[in-house]
Structure formats: structure tokens, C-alpha cells
Amino acid sequence: MPTTMPTMRAMILEAPGAPLVLRTLPLPTPGPGEVRLRVKACGVCRTDLHVVDGELPDPALPLIPGHEIVGIVEATGPGVATPALGDRVGVGWLGRTCGACRFCLRGRENLCLHARFTGYQLPGGYAEAVIAGAAACLPLPAYASDVATAPLLCAGLIGFRAWRMAPPDAARVGLYGFGAAAHILTQVAAWEGREVYAFVRPGDAAAEAFARSLGATWAGPSTAAPPVPLDAAVIFAPVGALVPLALAAVDRGGVVVCAGIHMSDIPSFPYRLLWEERGVRSVANLTHRDGLDFLALAPRVPVRTTTEVFPLERANDALLALRSGRLTGAAVIVP
């Protein structure tokens, strides 16, 4: 009698714009330099929406989304020394880098010319198990549960990289779009003794209260001017119209950091908004170093995440909740 092939359940994107479908697939075997993780939790990121909506080109269909993965190493491929069997690790968006291009050689592997991304060009974590590159696995602090840790792996990491793009002496920082990333970053900023000005969707009183509860000095609608000029602003909402608003809110020499992978078009604006050495820049992915630094910092703050848990088969509901803006904090899928 043939032995039964081991399988796993996964939520699959078969076509952009279509709902994810639950499928049972053969359990994959890790190749050289790879590990297989038993997924304990996977956060839902706004980038997942851009992927399922077809706003990012050429996803590897059929695709398992998800790039905020907390898992336990249950199998290792040839040549893998770390992580070891049984280790609890995290995997984020930057799944593979080449190690040889002009960016990798300068320690800027977030800009790798041959990068592959988890849950987009590589299988992601909306599944019971996932194959990951051993080099992409990040050791996780023990202070928080699997569910509480998952949002740290993109919302936290990308937020942290965006944060470090603001001038180090920025005392007053605006955060536009108060979702998963901002709710983490507000805690880091307050712990560092900086003032956070939280800009939320006009009319979203609950988000304003949530921001204040996490340490924001001021919270108000994104269309409002802050009570004082800001030294920097980070935009998490995928809304290009926020760029001129944020430029108008920052002081001379202030920087506006766009932290998302996708944004609607930025409307034209008068040069005087950029004048006086104001700057606009984007943040792409993250380096392994960013990951290690942030995950070392998180327990010191300590960063607490607010999460809403969805079982694997309800991944579409998690995406819907994020899209509608009715989540407080982050959605996390638990297989």
C-alpha cells in the first residue's frame, strides 16, 4: 500500500482580484540553504492587499500570500547550520537576495537587483508550512507570543527603517495613516522621548483615541495642520495626496518619508512646499541588519501589538477588515 503523501493547507491567490481559495497541497521539501517552517502565525500587511489586487506586477501565481511569518523550523535542507530544528524564527518580505550585485556588496541588500519577496514571488505564510531561505530567518525575542510577534516582521521592521530615515534629532514626528506600523512606531518613538503627531482618516475618532493611548502627543485628521511644525513625517497610508499635506506640516529642513510599496499618484504642488531644504524620500524593504536591530529593540520598549486573530480559512475576511479600515492594530492569521 502506498504511504500517504504529507500535505498542508494553504490559502491561494489564483488570479489578481479574486478571493483566496483554500487548497490542500503536498508538503514542500527544503532545498539547499532552505528550511521548512511550521507556521504559528502570519500577519496581514497592506502590501498583501496590493498583491491580491494586482497592483504589484507579476506575482508568482498561483501564490500563497503573507510575509509576516512566525514559525518553528521543522526541516532543514542541505548545508543549513542555522537556524536549527526547533528554532522559533521570523520571515519577512525580503525573502532572497543575490549577495553579489552592486547593492548587496555595499550592505544595501534591501535594493538587491535580484531580490525575491515572500508572499509575492516566493510562497508566503497563509499556510500551515512554508519554505524559507535560511539566511532570511530572523531570530525572535521570547517576550511576546507568536500572534503578538507577527506584526513586528513587516509593520514593525519597515516602520523602523522608515523611522531611521527621519533625522536622528527629529523631536516631533508626524505619522500619517494609523494602522499596524504606526501603532508600533508610536511606542518606539515615545520610548525614545520624541513627540508623535498621529494623522488618521478624517472622522475616525477611535483611531485618534487609540493613537493617544499608545503615547501620541496629538492626534487629528490627516487634512488638519499639526499644532506645531514637525521635524519629520512618515506616511504609511497609500495615499499620494498626503505628500503635499505632510510637506506643508514639516518645518524647514524636515523630511517626509513614504514607507509604503505602493501609493496613488502624488498631486502636483507648489515648489515652496519643498523649498528650505525639505525632502521627500521612499523606503524600500529592509536589510537583515534592520531586522536584527529592531527585534533587539522591541523587547526593551517593550513593543506591544494590538491584534485581531483570524483562522487560516478566513484569510479573505482578514484582508477585507484591513481594506475597510475597521481594524484596530493588526490582523494575524493562525493556521
Ligand SMILES: [Zn+2]
Ligand atoms: Zn543583490
Ligand SMILES: [Zn+2]
Ligand atoms: Zn508588509
